[in-house]
Amino acid sequence: MKKLNVGMIGYGFMGRTHSNAFRKVTNFFDVPLQPVLKTICARNEDRAKAFAAKWGYEGIETDWRKVVESPDIDVIDIASPNDTHREIAIAAAKAGKMVMCEKPLGRNAAESEEMVDAVEKAGVANTVWYNYRRVPAVTMAKQLIDEGRLGRIFHYRAKFLQDWTISTELPQGGEGLWRLDVNVAGSGVTGDLLAHCIDTAMWLNGGIEEVSAVTETFIKERKHNLSGKVEPVGIDDASLFLARFNNGSLATFEATRYARGHKALYTLEINGEHASIFWDLHDLHRLQYFDHKDEGKLRGWRSLHITDGDHPYMKNWWVPGLQIGYEHTFIHQVADFLQAAAGGKGVAPTFRDGLATDHVTDAVLESARTRAWTKVK
């Protein structure tokens, strides 16, 4: 089989999910390219070596530019903090590499726009790791909508609730905590959690026209791990907005890290004229489905256990009733990417899709600042 040499930039949480996906995909999917874990890049050499040993990378680098320029590399996978995405992606595109980028694409739409320009001008396959599209139950939701089962859409609602930053003792910045440092992350939950909700929402329900948002930073100062000093917190801890989609439906969106009791509760619901769908990341194999066309007295929410061979991606795994988990969504994205990449193409969500999400998050942050309904660009 033809090889696809991977240059991975970043070795953190996302470095692991991506590496695992490349390493497992051919055990489960028939794909036209065999990924090879060629190079892992980290600024710290010891960490790069340890990661390479753990995952079987053939080599290491400490300067991402060397990876980007290496003739041995086919695809650059960006799994480093948000503030590095733009520069690496543009360089990779210019070097003619395919590019896979962790979400959000840029720290804001301006950055993302440059990135889109770069990959489109270079004509390289690209994708953004909004992995939740490829939870089988979510992909199934998309199928049901595309089949027209819901009819006219009236409502959409999504939330992503966590509780891991409630303590005032938690510092900001540095290893493992860069998501609390606004300079690195670009924003707080808006880019981290809401962006996931928005990507799925626009995939399922089309574009968003305008938003009215509010954000809050509940804990105003935290010790900064880099300076060692107590500094103002620049990120948003919570971000909520009302939206009107282009199709006329109304929505509520909410993300927060201050919802005690929830670890990663991403839920979405869509209500149509004929049918409704509900999904929940904490119960990721279930799709709740209500169909008004069912016989009157037998109408009820169906709890679909999306583990059958005729459900998306599932014939590649085990047998009905047996679950897969979080990491498999990345494997699905790699499987789809390899299929497309063999023909020189990327897969959705592409950089252009990622930019669309960033336009919404920009509008959310602007609306929160101006306290006005804000059109999405």
Place this chain on the structure above:
Amino acid sequence: MKKLNVGMIGYGFMGRTHSNAFRKVTNFFDVPLQPVLKTICARNEDRAKAFAAKWGYEGIETDWRKVVESPDIDVIDIASPNDTHREIAIAAAKAGKMVMCEKPLGRNAAESEEMVDAVEKAGVANTVWYNYRRVPAVTMAKQLIDEGRLGRIFHYRAKFLQDWTISTELPQGGEGLWRLDVNVAGSGVTGDLLAHCIDTAMWLNGGIEEVSAVTETFIKERKHNLSGKVEPVGIDDASLFLARFNNGSLATFEATRYARGHKALYTLEINGEHASIFWDLHDLHRLQYFDHKDEGKLRGWRSLHITDGDHPYMKNWWVPGLQIGYEHTFIHQVADFLQAAAGGKGVAPTFRDGLATDHVTDAVLESARTRAWTKVK
């Protein structure tokens, strides 16, 4: 409207549920007879008076024979402890009264047989208060089975789990605790909880052919409230059995008061060739229904919220989505009884149905004693 004068024997928990049912039924159901709370009978005069005041009974008695013999009374409702059922019911039948009797009918099938003989010989309308048949979701289950939606039945399983007698400090016998006194109750959970499961099961799935059972008394001695002394406990604390129904399906049944965490968890499930049904008393308005005839990828358990106008009994209550509770099952039984009684008939479960359940509980207790599969008479 024609009146139906009620003579109530017993003022405890069941005296309340029955009185409430008689008092409310005409506010919600169009029935041909208007129940009148004529006489409440309790051995203790003060209690009888207090109960009469609370519920609006016109008069009281302390000797049930006077109520049975009174020409003012049309129906005798037996809500007193199990050891009184036989004598009162037979006397009432002989006096030509309709008879409604709390479950179980007798303390054993021998007692119940005499009671059936009495009401059938007298030709008086009769019923046993196995109220769970008239939870709307359970009645709905019966409808679905009668419509043939399940096909050949393979499995039935029921359990009734409580945890209120785990403490060794709890005494047995006397006011409020006669259910722990084997002489009064006849048996422990077998007659108290399993009897409910069996009544519903035979209604939904037909007769039971044979059983293999085990019972246990976890706490062997308790203070007896009447003697004031520590005495052996004669009741079964837990009762479990395997069964084969006449239709060839296999079943597990279990009742216990030692299942920590469960207050009144009566659940039942029936699995057929084409469809399955699950119900749970702690979520009494839901009927879980799985239909294999649904489109393949959309098969799932449907959570039917049995609150619509086309669901059993529900058009008489509020609006879709709004729940009724435990007490309403008794009102439904009264409503059905009044309808039938106007034509001189009783309603199922009749005394004969109650006897059928007692034949099963007798077989369960015998099987537990003999450690052998036992045919149900």
Place this chain on the structure above:
Amino acid sequence: MKKLNVGMIGYGFMGRTHSNAFRKVTNFFDVPLQPVLKTICARNEDRAKAFAAKWGYEGIETDWRKVVESPDIDVIDIASPNDTHREIAIAAAKAGKMVMCEKPLGRNAAESEEMVDAVEKAGVANTVWYNYRRVPAVTMAKQLIDEGRLGRIFHYRAKFLQDWTISTELPQGGEGLWRLDVNVAGSGVTGDLLAHCIDTAMWLNGGIEEVSAVTETFIKERKHNLSGKVEPVGIDDASLFLARFNNGSLATFEATRYARGHKALYTLEINGEHASIFWDLHDLHRLQYFDHKDEGKLRGWRSLHITDGDHPYMKNWWVPGLQIGYEHTFIHQVADFLQAAAGGKGVAPTFRDGLATDHVTDAVLESARTRAWTKVK
């Protein structure tokens, strides 16, 4: 026992829930006043008679003014459409009667303000039937919050989802459909459903400072039952808003009659620093509770089955594990009202509390109109 003579205005859905509450309360609660169903008032004499027969009212009237002026009446209970509340309540107060009023208090805050003035000037006991405060699980939530278990509050979210008006064939106005007629109802789901959410929210979480709202009328024209002609629809079909409470917490609120699959799904959640609470009207006996102070590895949402004797109101009903339903919330309100009324007082939510809710719904509608954040008066 001292009597409390009730004059009931209105015989619809709410006339039934209130009548049932007055009729049952003394069977279950020890209260200092015995309600007497004295007079039912309906414009249509036949309907008044039928209702009186069904519920046991001693007399009927077709002109509410006669009821208000009657020396036989102690309390006026207003269960008629929204456009009648103001006039009746003010007249009742002037006549020195206690007043109980269905929600919302007025069609808008201006009407409600006059009503508050009237009852406060007259010094008569009063209450508004926001019945969901007295679902035992909701009352329990209030207790937990008052005990300080949640700490600083970060988030509140509530929604009330229905799906009964999706059909374009459904007419507006007239018998049973006045909720779709803006002149009678004052607004659509804002006053009907959101008002419930707001009343509970302010009880649990204090006052609301400002809102940003959007409303929509999905079906723009419907046949009007009174004119017989197709007319523009004036009500809001859906109403969503973001809010900031006085305590700094952020909220989303949503109500709609276009959420396919939901009959009366009122849910609320509140997230505090230490603990969180979730409740759902479709599962009304459950209170979901998460307490961060639990031992680390054993932290989880607890599903509290609010049916025990030490849970609010429940010792008056059956035994642990056995459920009550929707109608019981009204009985609880009557029980509390009778207790207070014996001392000349009303109970919360009083007319003043009802006005506070109307200030919020007014702000919501204004914000939707102006597309701006709007302060609550």
Place this chain on the structure above:
Amino acid sequence: MKKLNVGMIGYGFMGRTHSNAFRKVTNFFDVPLQPVLKTICARNEDRAKAFAAKWGYEGIETDWRKVVESPDIDVIDIASPNDTHREIAIAAAKAGKMVMCEKPLGRNAAESEEMVDAVEKAGVANTVWYNYRRVPAVTMAKQLIDEGRLGRIFHYRAKFLQDWTISTELPQGGEGLWRLDVNVAGSGVTGDLLAHCIDTAMWLNGGIEEVSAVTETFIKERKHNLSGKVEPVGIDDASLFLARFNNGSLATFEATRYARGHKALYTLEINGEHASIFWDLHDLHRLQYFDHKDEGKLRGWRSLHITDGDHPYMKNWWVPGLQIGYEHTFIHQVADFLQAAAGGKGVAPTFRDGLATDHVTDAVLESARTRAWTKVK
């Protein structure tokens, strides 16, 4: 790191789960041995080659004896049908190899006894793949029991429900369907599904003293894939039993492939004096836990999401709230096995534990045959 060379016998469903486990373990766990996928053995050479290519095995064999005898192999992993377990395991032990064997150990206890003798005489590390012990939530249940949180145990109940063999059209025997061929499988659901329930039960609750069982073959004849003829079905389609554990607790067990609507619903519950636990394979990350020592009014079933760093195995995976799936249980078993094997030891469940389960399944089948309570050897 020291290598552990794996010789895998079998390339079916279990061949995949095991290969995946060996391949992934070092990416996530720090273990003292590095597994090497050395040889895959299948009778059909093409299939062996295809499997080797898919999973990265270095070589193939078509005769398991060659693998067993090869000096290159450290551990023999038996993932072939049940009728091959005995012979391969004994030969492997004699050859001094470590042995890992798919469950059930033998087709009956007699076979298993020989296998235990062989590995114990040879002193080789061994384990049986009862993988469900290592679902993090199940391992957590064991911890809670070992910590004494449940107190005296009263009840245990387990069931494993499937519905994949209901069609009369399904043949028996041959590729993928050997589980329906009694000669190959040894028994039907008793050895396939109940064995899982029994292994977990004895781990959590100790030995089983005696059982009363019933089995049924609902479809009596099926086409046999090997003979091409319709032949009697020898396996049990359903198997149910009552049990008494050595600790005095009572139990119901049930397994069936005729429970319409259930794909792989393995549930277990254990009720103790102080606390209860419930778990369900369809929701494998949740552990339901009820603790009577909680404050009275706040007692409820806690839904523990077993995804935190202080939960078993979970610190090796992702972050709190993100799920793993079915396949990970095998990875956990390999991780534990590698740890032990470095010191020359196997891990529970060992072959001796597997034999204990077979003694129970033998007793179940005997009890079903003799219709008598049967002691477990």
